[in-house]
Amino acid sequence: MRIGIDVGGTFTDLFLLDEADGRAIRHKLPSTPGDPYKAPIQGLREILRAANAEPAQVKFIGLGTTVATNALLERKGAVTGLITTAGFRDLLELGRQRRPHVYDLFMRKPEVLVRRELRFEVRERIEADGSILTPLDEDDVAQALERLVALGATSIAVCFLHSYANPAHENRVVEIARKRCPGVAVTSSQELIPEFREYERLSSTVVNAYLVPVMKQYLTRFSDEVRALGIPETPFVMSSGGGVATPALAAQRPIDLLLSGPSGGVSGAIFQAKASGYPNIITFDMGGTSTDVCLIQNGRAEITHGRVIDGLPIRSTAVDVHTVGAGGSSIAWLDAGGFLRCGPHSAGANPGPACYGAAGAKPTVTDANVVLGRLNQAYLLAGALRIDADRSHRAIEEEIAKPKGFRIHEAASAMLAISNTNIAQAIRFVSVARGIDPSQFMLVAFGGAGPLHAADVARELKMTVLVPPSPGVLCAMGVLTKDIQLDLSQTRLVRSRKASAEAEVGRIFADLERRGLEALARNQIPTDGIAIERTIDARYVGQNFELPVAVGLGPIDAAMLRAIGESFNAAHKRLYGYDKPGNEVELVTFRLKVLLPVPKPDLAKQQSAHAAQALTPRSERNTFFESLASFVSCPVYERSDFAPGMTVVGPAIVEQMDTTTVVPPGFGVRADEWGNLILKANQP
DSSP states (O other), X not given: XXXXXXXXXXXXXXXXXXXXXXXXXXXXXXXXXTSTTHHHHHHHHHHHHHTTOOGGGOOEEEEEEOHHHHHHHTTOOOXXXXXXXXXXXXXHHHTTOOOSSTTOTTXXXXXXXSOGGGEEEESOXXXXXXXXXXXXXXXXXXXXXXXXXXXXOSEEEEXXXXXXXXXXXXXXXXXXXXXXXXXXEEEEHHHHXXXXXXXXXXXXXXXXXXXXXXXXXXXXXXXXXXXXXXXXXXXXXXXXXXXXXXXXXXXXXXXXXXTXXXXXXXXXXXXXXXXXXXXXXXXXXXXXXXEEEEEEETTEEOEESOEEETTEEEOOOEEOOEXXXXXXXXXXXXXXXXXXXXXXXXXXXXXXXXXXXXXXXXXXXXXXHHHTTXXXXXXXXXXXXXXXXHHHHHHHIIIIXXXXXXXXXXXXXXXXXXXXXXXXXXXXXXXXXXXXXXXXXXXXXXXXXXXXHHHHHHHHHTOEEEEOSSGGGHHHHHHTXXXXXXXXXXXXXXXXXXXXXXXXXXXXXXXXXHHHHHHHHHTTOOOTTOEEEEEEEEEEXXXXXXXXXXEOSSOOOHHHHHHHHHHHHHHHHHHHSOOOTTSOEEEEEEEEEEEEOOOOOOOOOOOOOOTTOOOOOSEEEEEEETTTTEEEEEEEEEGGGOOTTOEEEXXXXXXXXXXEEEEOTTEEEEEOTTSOEEEEEOOO
16 A cells, blocks of 8 residues: 655645555545644544555555645744854845835835844854865854853754855854754754855755754654554655655755645646656646646656745755645635735635635635535535535625625626636746747646636636546645655856866766765665766856756766757757857756655556447536526536546536536536546637
């Protein structure tokens, strides 16, 4: 048995694969934000019971989680201290001196994670070339540590100027701190992210230190509870970059978990779509709290090594997911000008949408789908979640319809239109804004709410939709498709025409490989069968920003350096429309990805349906469609009744345990041999 888990803001999803007979079992239950380990542990009990399986049969557990992200957004991390180079105490506030919203007179800068009284300067200075200008003053270090402990710091970030070029001073501070303060977590920038650009490196180090105690406690508690269930295997944790890591390694580097959940969905969508013959896709993951979209070309997700979360720059390898506050639990509200808005505020799991029955709950996108007949009027999750349609009607009537002078169904329809427009705009951001036509890509819709909205979004973008067999738990299934992964980096400025360039580049990659193998060994991960990928962030001499270039695994010689230069020229021309082949290329940041393959699920083709076979709806429901401007009697089909080759013409609704797929008028749906539903607009 192999089990994938995705802990979201509203629901926790589980996917169990029995490798003996290939059967898959899906399960959803409400998340427990107050004690985030409880929902996945309860889910494990319930899914094992549903599979009639014993805990000892489980050979793999993978966890995707939003705990690190929520702790950062809600500022619920540890009391964190900072030790930095003299003169750099206030760099967290100074930042880059950029205004993200130039004309917003009321813009507030994000709250700094380390209070000023918890930031201490020590005398030391290293030059950009790694030479020591001012030796480390260890008395300053001792005094700083003593004060931090007295002030209640439970985690310490250490970040010195140019430590990426020479880590000696940071290493010594870490050694002293771990000896003098054994109960305090310590994060040094040179261990975490030995890259240049001081502010981003400092911010990343502080964020990591802020989250280490929270994630260590959470992952330790989760691992202990898994063991208490009788499951012998240590669980793995999904990373933002698309791989998995041990809890011990993940707890050391929580910044690598900030997109843990969304990366599982991207991995699952790539795996499902690639097997089905669709290497070029745009993922559309709509859950309870947000919608995540990602562009996939030739079966590979776009990767980024830096992003901003809640105003804080973070340097970490992650799939390039774009997120908007449009989920099933997104709250509809009227702004000061009386305009209708949906999100980004979410009702989450508690109180949830009004239809969940909690007193005082606000109207949400889910309530709009209930009012319009798109969702079952009595229950969701195959009966596990009872809903109250009357509460949805009352909430939308009181909060939206009456103040706006709308009828209830008009208000609900407007809520969906706004939500769908926000989602379509997010898809344009990852495609049209990069010069890519989204109509040439398949839209893979998943998450509990994705298939509900996919056809309406696809109509606006002229796309075809693929709904995988388990859309509501695809993020959980995606955890089972990924390898153990470790991402390492090192900044060294090496000009490609320098006489010693070959030797320098070879030494850097050899050192990165050594660090990777040592990290795996420390975390008791076997290194047999590992694969390695190398890239370099490069630029023309004199440029300020870099482009990633893949590097082969052969020896670093003159031919390899020429190939790197040619690849950079091609990448520069592809992105900017021109290149400068005569200009010297500067190699800036060297990156190494260490991969340890794990077994993947086997997606078997299904037998095609007999031509004479026809689908029979299980029921009918009055459903409102904007294109018809009225409610119509809409057939409701069961997803499990579909066999390959079967087709249905909209309007129609397809229900299953983990989601509902809406086929609006003007669309048709067909089941393919891989168990997917393909939604496409009818030809005019």
